[in-house]
Amino acid sequence: MNIGPTIKVAFRALRRNRVRSALTSLGIIIGTAAVIAVLSVGQGAAVMIQSQIGSMGSNLLLIFPGSMNNGGVRSGSGGQQSLTVADGETIARECPNIVALSPLIRTGNQVVYGNNNWSTSIQGVTPAFSRVRNWNASSGDYFTEADVRTGARVCLVGATIVTQLFLDENPVGQSIRIRNIPFRVIGVLEPKGTAAWGQDQDDTIVMPWTTVRRVLQHSPFSNVNNLMVSVASADDIATATRTISAILRQSHRLQEGSDDDFTITDMAEIAKTITSVSSLMTLLLSVIASISLLVGGIGIMNIMLVSVTERTREIGIRMAVGARQHDIMLQFLVEALALSLLGGLIGAGLGALAANVVSRVNHWPVLVSVQSIGLALFFSSVIGVFFGFYPAWRAARLNPIDCLRHE
Amino acid sequence: MVIDIQHIRKVYHVGEVDVTALDDVSLSVERGDFVAIMGASGSGKSTLLNILGCLDRPSSGSYRLDDIEVSGMSPDQLANVRSRKLGFIFQNFNLLSRTSALENVELPLLYGKPTGHAARHRKALAMLERVELASRVHHFPGQLSGGQQQRVAIARALVNEPAVILADEPTGNLDSRSSSEIMKLFQEVNAQGLTIIMVTHETDVAGFARRTLQMRDGRFI
Structure with missing residues (x-):
């Protein structure tokens, strides 16, 4: 039919x-x-x-210092001060699959501009940070390697700082004070919005890590909160993780069989x-x-x-x-x-x-x-x-x- | 010989008892014949007609329709035989309700040789004209009189150009005027060479046939 x-x-x-x-x-x-x-x-x-996750930076590895065992009392992850900027330089030099690497030293402070003040987080990094976090300046520019060497008093501000502290006036070229020390604003970061865990990523100030250590903290040390590594492609993550681990174990002179004094976290894995x-x-x-x-x-x-x-x-x-x-x-x-x-x-x-x-x-x-x-x-x-x-x-x-x- | 049945038996199993509806029946019908089968209710005449119509299968015996043995055929083969060789007319017309006269007549064409929509339409219209219902093609069965409904059924039975028409009490639900109209129509199509086998219990209706057979207790007498 x-x-x-x-x-x-x-x-x-x-x-x-x-x-x-x-x-x-x-x-x-x-x-x-x-x-x-x-x-x-x-x-x-x-x-x-x-x-x-992509806004965190693509193919991102985070290296944290390990925990510390002090007479039986164990601190949490990051308790040790074993990871330094020099470690980062070694990794950047010796590991082939790495596109960019930046140390991160985190602190927080009250920031003053004119009659306004605002408490925010301050991240001490290198210019490679823009590559690692996939985070460019929307106006102005990043600081340079020379600024890192000299510990220049320059910074970039996030979108939230522009709203809260500068009341939307253009901050580039203005001067802000942190602990009564003047910093010149040389750029504004692109807005990134709220992270998956609810934190406002734009509520931050970025400056050379040397400036954070020497000017803000008066510290001669170069230990970091973490090292941020951007790997060439997702396929290279496993290889890079192994290579970095080997490099760090060697440079930290860890004995065969002893625990790592660092942790490598794969953001892609978390994603x-x-x-x-x-x-x-x-x-x-x-x-x-x-x-x-x-x-x-x-x-x-x-x-x-x-x-x-x-x-x-x-x-x-x-x-x-x-x-x-x-x-x-x-x-x-x-x-x-x-x-x-x-x-x-x-x-x-x-x-x-x-x-x-x-x-x-x-x-x-x-x-x-x-x-x-x-x-x-x-x-x-x-x-x-x-x-x-x-x-x-x-x-x-x-x-x-x-x-x-x-x- | 268009129909040739030999030693047909039909036994129904009712509970534990076997009821013999047809007991060693043989019948031959020549092409162009018009046979009336008479008998009281329960004599087996309807059972015989259902077997002749390939709606039911005999328990034993041989049935040759148009020189083809059909008694051992599968349900689909029997459906093909019904489609190509047979046309049915029932006492209660058995038209599809809520379906127009035209579509009722088109129905056998849907299951026959593949034809286009236009060809089906043309054939069905021609058949309805032949039974003088050209003005009623879009009426539903409920809007037609009994005689008109039976004429739609006749058009439906004729539309596939069958070898044999089988009619089971075709006038049973009709008044006497409609009855004789229907029987005259039967004589007309028979005169054109179509074989008709009809079951009835009315003597005057049987009188329209060329010959009459009597059945009693599952046998011809």
């Missing part, structure tokens, strides 16, 4: 029982909408995490962990949502069985005028498929709508992808065929004479 008339007959049968068809589709509508909404919100979350947790959540919620799709499928099977019983006589008439078993089967399969696909389409629309509402309300990026809609439609049709199969098979196997006698 031609497929055209079959589809026409199927839609006529569905229209004849409008309320029943709508209620049957509702199960599929709800299931599909739930799957689409969950997938879209989940994919949006993954994108958000990726972009936040991967966070992403896998979020995709696990998405998977879990999708499974729950799929269960409602399954329930919807059972509803379709139920209604199709009723429909076959109601239309037994019609089946008999069709068989008497020459319909073969697969003609009857196709008739009911197309009907089940129409129910589920219609439900799938409406559900996909509602799901996308729900996802957009979620994104508006929560300022949470939502990604309604063509793949997720395709997937939902594919599954709703699979469910239509799967759950429509048994009723259709029952109809096709009926004996024509029994059908014609059916009241």
Whole structure:
């Protein structure tokens, strides 16, 4: 039998029982909408995490000094003062896969400009910091290696400092005071926004590390809070980690078998962990949502069985005028498929709508992808065929004479 | 010989008891014949007609339709035989309700040899004209009288150009005027060479046939 008339007959049968068809589709509508909404919100979350991790700097390794064991009392990670700027220079010289490396010395202070003051974090770094953190100056410029050598009293300010301290006037060329020492602002950092852990990354001042140590802390030492290393590509991270570890063990003269006095953290690894947790959540919620799709499928099977019983006589008439078993089967399969696909389409629309509402309300990026809609439609049709199969098979196997006698 | 059945038996199993509906029935029908089968209810005449129509299968015996043995065929093969060789007319018309007269007549064409939409339309219209229902093609069965509905059923039975028309009490639900109209239509198509086998219990209806057979207790007498 031609497929055209079959589809026409199927839609006529569905229209004849409008309320029943709508209620049957509702199960599929709800299931599909739930799957689409969950997938879209989940994919949006993954994108958000990726972009936040990316804003940390690409392929970033963080090297922290190790913990200290002082007469049995162990300090936390970073307790030791074993990691120095010189270590960083050694690594930069000897490790081949490194693109950029900057030490980081962190402090905090009250900063004064005119009648305003603001407490913020101060990061002592080298010019390579801009490369490592992927963080350029939006106006003005970074300081130079010469500034690092001389411990020049220059700094760059973050976007939040511009708002809070300078009340949005252009800070470049102005002078701010920290501990009563004047610093010249030579640049403004690009705004980076809030980090994944909620910290405002723009609330900071960046200056040469030598300036932090010598001018602000009056300290002759060059130990660091951490070393930030940017590796050439994600594939090189494992190699770089091993090489750096070997270099540091050698330069720190660690005995064979003794613990490292440093820790290397791979930001890509952290990103991967966070992403896998979020995709696990998405998977879990999708499974729950799929269960409602399954329930919807059972509803379709139920209604199709009723429909076959109601239309037994019609089946008999069709068989008497020459319909073969697969003609009857196709008739009911197309009907089940129409129910589920219609439900799938409406559900996909509602799901996308729900996802957009979620994104508006929560300022949470939502990604309604063509793949997720395709997937939902594919599954709703699979469910239509799967759950429509048994009723259709029952109809096709009926004996024509029994059908014609059916009241 | 368009129909040739030999030693057909049909036994129904009702609970523990076997009921013999047809007991060693043989029948030959020449092309162009018009046979009326009469008998009381329970005599086995409807069972015989269902077997002749390939709607039911005999328990034993041979059935050759147009020189092809059909008694051992699968359900799909039987469906093909019904589609190509047979047309049915029932007592209660068996039209699809909420489906126009035209679409009812088109129905057998959907399952027959593949034809285009336009060709189906043309054929079905021609058939409805032949049974004088050209003005009623878009009416639903519920909007037609009994006689008109039976004429739609006849158009449907004729549309695939079958070898044999099988009619089960075709006038059972009709008044006497409609009955004789229908029977005259039967005689017309028979005169054009179509074989008709009809089951009835009305003697005056059987009178329109070329020959009449009587059945009792699953046998011809």
